[in-house]
Amino acid sequence: MSPKITTELLKQLRQVMKNPKYVQEPVQAYIVPSGDAHQSEYIAPCDCRRAFISGFDGSAGTAIVTEQHAAMWTDGRYFLQAAHQMDNNWTLMKMGLKDTPTQEDWLVSVLPEGSKVGVDPFIIPADQWKRMSKVLRSAGHDLVPVKENLIDTIWTDCPQRPCKPLITLDLSYTGVSWRDKIVALRSKMAERKVMWFVVTALDEVAWLFNLRGSDVEYNPVFFAYAVIGMNTIRLFIDGDRMMDPPVREHLQLDSTLEPEFKIQVMPYGSILSELQAVGAGLSPKEKVWLSDKASYALTEAIPKAYRYLTPYTPICIAKAVKNAAETEGMRRAHIKDAVALCELFNWLEKEVPKGTVTEIIAADKAEEFRSQQKDFVELSFATISSTGPNGAIIHYKPVPETNRTLSVNEIYLLDSGAQYKDGTTDVTRTMHFGTPSAYEKECFTYVLKGHIAVSAAIFPNGTKGHLLDSFARSALWDCGLDYLHGTGHGVGSFLNVHEGPCGISYKTFADEPLEAGMVVSDEPGYYEDGSFGIRIENVVLVIPAETKYNFKNRGSLTFEPLTLVPIQMKMIDVNLLTEKECNWVNEYHQKCREVVGAELERQGRHEALQWLLRETEPLGRVQ
């Protein structure tokens, strides 16, 4: 991977930062955040402005360019990747390390007095604007909204914003109709005494209307906003996709409906002016509910006194708790996904020793097997197919320049998943196709112990995910090891593979309590720079736990693994497992064998079935 040469681009950007055609007054710094106007994690090519200006294309990062400097903030997952992709014009700011300044503090330290710091008000979330603006102001600078996106002005071959056809999801997938979701939302609005709710996150729009799209790779969403009133529904969406008869029927656009369920379709670009009109027409005490992560531009459209901002919207919270139809869909999706991976691993076991399988070939093969499964739509994220030292790059994606050949001498880490119409998957397995070293097995086994500690944890109702994070690390910590990422994230139901409001992390900000029906990943790891990476990831469902006692009648929760893919036994040092852990592995493998075995049988995949049976033999502890 050679770095992108950005000298010329930075020169152009610095010119437009002073060009009165684009800025009212020159800006001495310009911030290029990661997201789009919906604060999405995964973004369309036309929104990859930070990657365009810097070369760094990881999923998280913020670039800031001043007259003299260009700096990039990103987190531990991306330290290596960012360092590889950026040229010498850029300074890498390693977030989470003690000596790394915040963006605000850095700006204060490098800017001349009384500077203006520009940012696209549609791209920066309101909460971040508020925080930065306050620090900058107190140091005598100003954060200013720059209406025209300055990257777009120099990005001559910027791709078009996608506008692809929509998929409608019926009740058998969603469990609840969009009308009933609107009713539930309005009841939450009434509880909080708000008159309007602005849906800004793409997955929230998709979930609310039981629609899916493909405007953003890996995330089955489409560019849209919605504004829900107590008696009105406005959907802001472009293109002729609303002319599609199944969509019109699904949304009952041509039916005679009670007015409060009549959807008014409006152009995507009209959201700001419409919202400003809503804002201008509010009577006292009429509040408008927005996420505090909505863009500064939309938040500002509502006068401050009328805003009701929360870190998580009622849609975000409702969406996280999967209903029976969604849970069953997730189970089905994970069984199909396991079938594909049994095929893949059986194939890899035969092919890797020949020395012809590269990381890219393996990733493609995984996609091929997945695409053979019913209701497969696309991958749920870029496959991390990494062998040897590439495995230590936590969010690695193989490209021709880095593409290694799998061998019997190196650990192979595959983190991959798919979107099926009935559910979203995300699974990591770490394998060795030869003989792992004692040290590799030792590290793998600590990671496995952490994985089991979370998966088998029983905890009271109302527990937040961050209270479980240390369980995943304890076995590693005992030996002085650790990993620099969280342990788990929420997973959507045929939606984004990363979703709020729950997760399992040492970071404690704003995670909502775990509830039965929520779906999260459990993915501890261990990474040795320049050498190998290990991660064991299952997607797990929060379920009620049966316990001997029931303190204060609170009830208890635990996890049920949805992912049913064998964990490679040759990587396990059985003597490091307790009896309980050993039993967990055996019971897990027994379930893989039964459930996935039956499906392999049904699909006539006999060779993969033989592989599964071999890989799910009970472990025995050597005494």
Next chain:
Amino acid sequence: MSPKITTELLKQLRQVMKNPKYVQEPVQAYIVPSGDAHQSEYIAPCDCRRAFISGFDGSAGTAIVTEQHAAMWTDGRYFLQAAHQMDNNWTLMKMGLKDTPTQEDWLVSVLPEGSKVGVDPFIIPADQWKRMSKVLRSAGHDLVPVKENLIDTIWTDCPQRPCKPLITLDLSYTGVSWRDKIVALRSKMAERKVMWFVVTALDEVAWLFNLRGSDVEYNPVFFAYAVIGMNTIRLFIDGDRMMDPPVREHLQLDSTLEPEFKIQVMPYGSILSELQAVGAGLSPKEKVWLSDKASYALTEAIPKAYRYLTPYTPICIAKAVKNAAETEGMRRAHIKDAVALCELFNWLEKEVPKGTVTEIIAADKAEEFRSQQKDFVELSFATISSTGPNGAIIHYKPVPETNRTLSVNEIYLLDSGAQYKDGTTDVTRTMHFGTPSAYEKECFTYVLKGHIAVSAAIFPNGTKGHLLDSFARSALWDCGLDYLHGTGHGVGSFLNVHEGPCGISYKTFADEPLEAGMVVSDEPGYYEDGSFGIRIENVVLVIPAETKYNFKNRGSLTFEPLTLVPIQMKMIDVNLLTEKECNWVNEYHQKCREVVGAELERQGRHEALQWLLRETEPLGRVQ
């Protein structure tokens, strides 16, 4: 325990809330916080205003009185006690429960529009003022400082503020002279570019000057403030105690000193005017450092632009990390404390079956044995001596009305500690003097497993205590049990038994990372209302851990128990322990036997030594 009748007092308070002699304008609500002008947890009798007005005398709670209502907020430790001590005039607000409103939200819900809410500006911390004031203002009310404390106006027999002699501590106890502490503080001030530091917490004043007092029961502190400039030291303290020759010598008050180490002694009551003078004389960019928990009155004395507020002061952080002299002192104190408890438990074993030992007698006996030890000063908190159902009242203190007799049929919980000139102790043991039930043993063993999980935990340098809290609960959670308090608190060195900035709790606010040299308690429990209470508490020292590997060269930490008192083996269900846990108990008991045994021998306490030897026999697991 019968509740305090407060009808007449509340009537009087409501009158002064409207009396122009005390308030500029009538206040519709008056807040009575728990603390004193130093935001102390333990307070002098003259500062027990909340207990005076309500009857509830637990260590944490805030009373608010309006025209119509009187409400008390307190946490899970005190729900039962507060309910017992308050009459029907009071509504108990159980903090931490989902449906309990915050003080601000409750005020907004009960007050008529445009109300004034009064509070003593010396008693309310600045951060709390800010938060409450903001919420009240946005609801159309005003938080107003009431200079004269309204409780004091109706408290006719209010005791005098104590002003007791001081104790000087030499280098053998403190390890660092007060001069060197001032030098270190000034270097922290220079780092942050502040010119002044205001010491408001009583234990910080005591620590900084290597002085102790006895103005507050259990906490060896004295009423004082200090203001440290880059070239000046001002100590605000009352009474003729500064005339005491050893104190004068210790502070070098009569020596010829460099001016920057010359202590100016000023009256305690002059702090506000002196600080206002400092505030008025500041040049631009001259900042004044205060804790954000300092009183609103003192914080306001410094114009906003000149304030530098942090949640923890440099003294708080320096004080938490014990140096070699302090660590050795803590070890010595804990050995002496263990000697006293071996005597006590040996005595109890003989006396309890006779049916003559009450909770109060047991507590007094514990104090008697402690007072026989060298350098004993006083207890470090009110002894929790509780048997049977009283054990479920987490911060119970026996009084004649509740005093139960210890018996061979009930669990006995003793949480007690002392101040020795060389260190502070805090230990809880739960015992049965007859035959515990299988259920009692089961619960005890889960608590023990939690205690061991924390005590034996190995974790990276820089880990915050809240990441360890779930280790203490995991065994309880597995069976659907839990406890409603944190797992540990910082412990001072011949100072407050509760001190910041570190702790082990599911609450994550502002705990600082654990460092080698910090001292915390490890005290999980289990409580069954109306039936029994179990807690196992050791004070533990954070020490470097030797690990097999050393990820990113971060280094690892673990705990060394300072408390060396046997854990009653008859309460343990050995079959619920893992081999590792069993070994931990045996190694711990071996250490108690060796270290405390030697001291018992030295002190010629042969019967207690026999008891210790019996109680530290190795546990064997029944296979």
